[in-house]
Amino acid sequence: MTPHDTPDWRRQVFDVLKAAGVKHIAYVPDAGHATALRLAEADPDINAVVLTTEEEGIGYLAGAWLGGERGALLMQSSGVGNCINTLGLVAMARFPFLTVVTMRGDWAEFNQHQNPMGQATEAALKLMGVMTWRADHAADVAPLLKGAATMAFEGDGACAVLLGQRLIGEKAWVQ
């Protein structure tokens, strides 16, 4: 596949969310989300909400849904650990929940301290009743996210799309 054949998945994350009617993007930044976050912050129809910790996004999106609007949480895999107890709110009320998670501690990780949470991320989500899909190839990002958005917003599902480190690329030490 030539570079011209590789979808711009970083942009597609935003485009798919926008097309799904998302009006709120709550986030703790990660480099892999930088493009989507830049687009969200620049879009006057999107409330881009920077959080101090990821579980704030679960409450925020539940409130937005009570008020009739759709949203998504963008975070890194380490943030999934911060969300565990709060995901009980999603489970008990069947709030639609859509999150896009950039992985660390997943493949070619230079900082082994990311590994424990990274290796537990998908299992932790499943333990709390969140359905998961993994994208390790650029071509998979848009269709997986689109399908997850359908199951979240049309079926009150809790849905996570994990973006693997093989997709994002190796993060190098910055000297």
Added chain:
Amino acid sequence: MTMSGNLDRRAVVADLLRDRGGLMVVSGLGSPSYDVMAAGDHDLNYYLWAAMGSAMTVGLGLATAQPTRPVVVITGDGEALMGFGALATIALRRPPNLSLVILDNGHFGETGMQPSHTGQGIEFTRVAEACGFPTVDLVTERQGVEPLRRRIHAMAGLNLAVVKIAAENLPRALPPRDAVHVKNRFRQALGFSPA
């Protein structure tokens, strides 16, 4: 020494929710949810039963999605402490229709009245001021409640009030525990249908 106030929490909340009109209410887990329930169940109440620390962020999302209606979050000092960072998040967003009311008895009342951080000197009014909340209020007398009620309905700016209540455990008034039901009736009251 552990500090608490002397206001009757049930009377304060009943006064705040009088003539509520289109007011939307989010209550934090434990006693604040019982206080809101005791004032009268309502389709536009969303009671949290867990997810400690989330009441203020639920209020933020709701106020953002429904900018023409007033939203009040009624929670306790312990619940608000667990969502401490949310004050910074909310201060950046500044929805003018959002009011935060912290019923502060300086204790974790639900678990045996252990002293909380606010009972040992941490003042949410000062935290909110440091975060840049446009309006911060400390209510220690019953006369302070009616101005707060009017401010909640005015939608004239993000505001936070700390209400110093007595440290006492009152008989529980249990809200409905079926969260799907509470969610769906809330949305239906605003004209949205269940999935």
